[in-house]
Amino acid sequence: MNGSYFQLIVINKIPFMNYFSKDKHAKKEFYEQTINFINFLYHTEKDNPSYTIQLVIPPIYLEMLDLPSFREEITEFLEKEAQDVELLSYWLQKEKNLLKVLKKLIQENRIELLGSPASFSLLSNVSTSTGVQLQMEMGLSIIDDYLDYRPKGFWFPEGYFSPGLDLYLKKEKLTYSYLNSATIYHSDPLPSDVGIAVESPHDVVFFPIEESLYQIFQVENVTKHAWDKAIMELLESYNHYTNESVLSLPINLDNYVKVREDLNKTIRYLSDEGYMVHITPNTYLTQFSQGMDHVHLCASFLNRDRKRNMHKQSSSYVSLVFMEREIHQWRQTTLNTDSQRIQKQLEKEWIMLSALLYQDNGEKEVAADYLDAANKLSRYLKGSIDKEWLSFREQEYPILNTTIQMTNQKLIQKESANRKKALILSWEYPPNVIGGLGTHVVGLTSSLVKNGYEVHLITAQDMNKGAEDVEEKDGLFVYRVKPMHSMEHNFIHWIGGLNLAMWDKAVEIAKHMTFDLIQAHDWLVGAAALSLKDQFQIPLIATIHATEHGRNGGIYTEMQKFIHEKERQLIHAADSLIVCSEYMQNEVMTVFEVEQAKISVIPNGVESLKMEEISLAPIESSYLNSNQKIIFAMGRMVKEKGFGTLLEAARKLLKKRSDISFVIAGVGPMYDEYQKFIERNRLSENVRLIGYLQEEQKNAFYAHANIVVIPSSYEPFGIVALESLVFAIPTIVSQTGGLKGIIKDKETGLYMEPNNAENLVENIEYLLENPLVGKEIGQNGKKLVSHLFSWNRIGEETRRVFDELIVHAKVKESISN
Structure with a gap:
């Protein structure tokens, strides 16, 4: 490929806190941008673009999409004020359920959703580890709860990043994010080229965002000519010999809805002409992670206007920091049930206030309301509680309640682990x-x-x-x-x-x-x-x-x-x-x-299985001859496993009877030699080597076998014996090694002499001619396994050995010091 790769990132910066506003203009703005989101989903589903769209949504907004009151208000707005009848029809056709539409588009890989802070606020301004964890874990939990989806990528609102935040991404198994390209180009050490992704000290990959391109789409009445020129200049500046440059194209959702048709024409043209080709972040990581530049990153942002808004409400921001630190302190304390409920509500007030303040038009009166509530909750943590007020406050904003509780449990588990x-x-x-x-x-x-x-x-x-x-x-x-x-x-x-x-x-x-x-x-x-x-x-x-x-x-x-x-x-x-x-x-x-x-x-163990859960589907029909008894064996194809003895016994038995077939599973250096023996002795109709078996195939054979043979000349333990006994199958084992400690002859299994084909023939014939005895032996073997060889019991014994070793090492260390 001589061109670059590209990604399209659509950012839904919807002012979701306006939903709770009493200001009609603010509420209308929220409705209008929700209509834009419906428009986006409708055309993504209808147009089916040839690339996956990276989508950013404030997680709390997903919760709002599930509120019945929200759905009714949007329906009313569409019916009375929206001009697009087609969108109203789509909304009703989708049963007013945008979550269902979004989930479907994600499953079809038309959309890849990025994680983001729960309140869509700036993580770089969060002052404690508890605050960062709450924002990230809550945001990811909401996405998981409502979409059954766990993002791999993360979006920092406005591109605001500070060193160390990548560690939190790694802890949450997030593998990539985005930064202003200027930050990446000035990292330490300098990246080997422009336009390429880099890897942070905590192994998170960051893709470059060109701020100039981001700003172009925010210009009122931007023209196709303007962005075409800007995109081409960037593509031409990349080094196409490395084939690793990637153009990450960010655009706010309301702007995307306006320019969608023309922007898609640009993308189609540049793709058709070979200037760029789409790549998902995960595919990029798979292809280029091995040789990626490892760099140290400094603080970064995309939109400087946010600072001005923060200065306007500086007192509220200071209060927000004090709230966060109080939450962090209370998390270090053991609280009773009532106090935990107060703490949970305090965290909710903090999240709601942070969401409000980072919107461009956060209302001072509403901010004051959150701060008053937080002050009350702080007093309640130190004294008596007004439970009636607390119940009212919990229900006034019907979001975050379950998510905060779940996130609390996760954080407590992490902190107390x-x-x-x-x-x-x-x-x-x-x-x-x-x-x-x-x-x-x-x-x-x-x-x-x-x-x-x-x-x-x-x-x-x-x-x-x-x-x-x-x-x-x-x-x-x-x-x-x-x-x-x-x-x-x-x-x-x-x-x-x-x-x-x-x-x-x-x-x-x-x-x-x-x-x-x-x-x-x-x-x-x-x-x-x-x-x-x-x-x-x-x-x-x-x-x-x-x-x-x-x-x-x-x-x-x-x-x-x-x-x-x-x-x-x-x-x-x-x-x-x-x-x-x-x-x-x-x-x-x-x-x-x-x-x-x-x-x-400590013996090996084996998991017990329910026979009704075992499917016979993985077995080829050629192995399921109802007129024949199946003798099954499994193991590595090496000399010490004794399959040569088994094949010789098969040769002798098949001269006398045709009602049996041998199925031998496994791979190894002796496979070809054993196959030649089968062909040389014309045993192919009744003896089959079937190679390696997956777990479900192995279980299916155990469930259908009549006899299992383990003919090893050397067997330290014999886990195959345990597996067959789980299925209550009469099992013949060599009287050698660890197998001697598992089987009691003619009670829980049968013994054969190692390397003795004649003796193996006698044992097989005994079980074939005495099926009721064989069944009883199989059942006794199953009881033995369930009693002595469960993994739970073996795990307990191993843990005891581990614990003793650790204690012994600590004692030894303290003596030496």
Whole structure:
């Protein structure tokens, strides 16, 4: 592309506080601008532009759109005074519900809504962290409540920004915003080019807004010639060789409604001629975030007229600051129920007053009313309460009540949260799951969160995605990192690059929080874990899922020696170890000469599932032969999993009977060899290798299988056995490793001798010929799993080990000091 990118930002600066005004002219202005908003939605839906419009709306206005009284007043105004019959028809056709229209346009990607402060006032003038949080969280909560939508971008009204506000954006998972281009061009260090977005110290991307262009559209009777000339001058000033310049075109909604047709002609022409092409902010971030300039930003604004309005009502602004600071102080105090109600109303008065003052025509009398109410509420917090007056005041302005309460709860939770923080490193985690390790980490992290920990998990990026991604859900933060030298084919070098990326991400996260401990899952993340343990000076606990010695029955090759040494380094440097079975405990103690006191045995877990929730849809119809019994197996296609033994047993059984079929799921280096065995022995009709299964596919096979076989020659634990027992399926397992601690022969499952195909044949035939016994064994297995292997129980045990390790580390530190 030789041109630039562009975005269109439409800003609805509606004076929403006029809705509560007793001044007829102020109220009429509010109605007229609401009609402009209806006009905007109507034409956006009708014209279906070829680009997504970035839309800015004062969040409180969204609440007003839901008020029945508002809808009736707009209907009356449209019927009596508005000249556009088409708009009235549209309003009635949409059942007077603009929220429904807006939600639909957002879902169709015709509009992308930006977050903004709840009162649409200037965050740069807020004096406390509580004030900033209230404005931001309340604004985002309103959008979420009324539109089921969480913005990724944020708009600072009038472009007013001050350093540090980007930290609050990051905390709310907001990824981009906009600043006056002059501010970006004078950042430290200077950006590498003009017209490009930059990244702030807190990893928020800021797109440049050209103030000259913003001001052009505010000129009365602006001509198409004027903006065409201005846009072309800007486009020609950008460096098209970088292909990263982006023209962010802001326009107030009332101006957009006037010039919409001509402006769209300009956009179509410039797009058709290759001068610019539309790009959404999220797409821009995906394409260019890797090499983006990191800069320090100074204060910024777009419209200097706002300062004059602030000077006119300076006394009210001073009072607003005192109100905010009083709210901040009361938030540090434990209040009873009545006092909490007063505090909530005080916050509402503060929000309403700040909204009024930042409108160009805020009324002094109304401002005085808010201040009088705030003074009363302050006295009530220190003395007796007039509950009748308080009830009247709460209902006088029927907005913000629920939102403030919800936001209060969020802030209180944030301020009172005292969760211990665990940093967990694992190379496997969905969607990158190869074996049981990834499944284990999913269950463990979820149960740790339920048991009071805040978990920060760093794992390998989904290789189908281009950039790092972060997820947050109820105290679990997942960071997927791209390994340095990610295209490296040498596995050892690739793992080295992954550890470097994990270390870098952990150091970045630790700038904003303190971790209590690190947990490493196997040697693959050991290098990063050992480095972070020393750097953060916190305890390290390693979970050993398997060992190279155990997998191979010894150490023979150079590769095995390398892995074995990495395992030794991690095991001896860790302050504590977790293994999944007594078998693994004995193996670690013997092979690595570790004292038993250092090791905790905590089994893997499994989630219980309701059979009625399992869909058979993911299974191909070719696998569902009602005349055949399905024998199911799953695992990595490696020698120690024993699938060679299973295939040999299948060959022997299929010579004698045709009422069975074998379905084997998994991927790995032995896959092709096993497939050749099937073809060579003409077993393809009854034996199928089906590759990797997604979770719902796996559950569907478990739900439909008649027998599950786990024929491993080496199995530290055997999470597949737990998964099959959850479904009450009779399960045959090798009498080896951790599997010996799960099954009681002929009661909760059946044992087979490892590497013995004849013995496996006998067990399968026993279950096929005794279906009632098999059913009873399956039910007994299910009871065992639900009692001993629930993730909730395992999470409690792990939390106990974590807590003891943290306490031990603190005691050790205090003694050394």
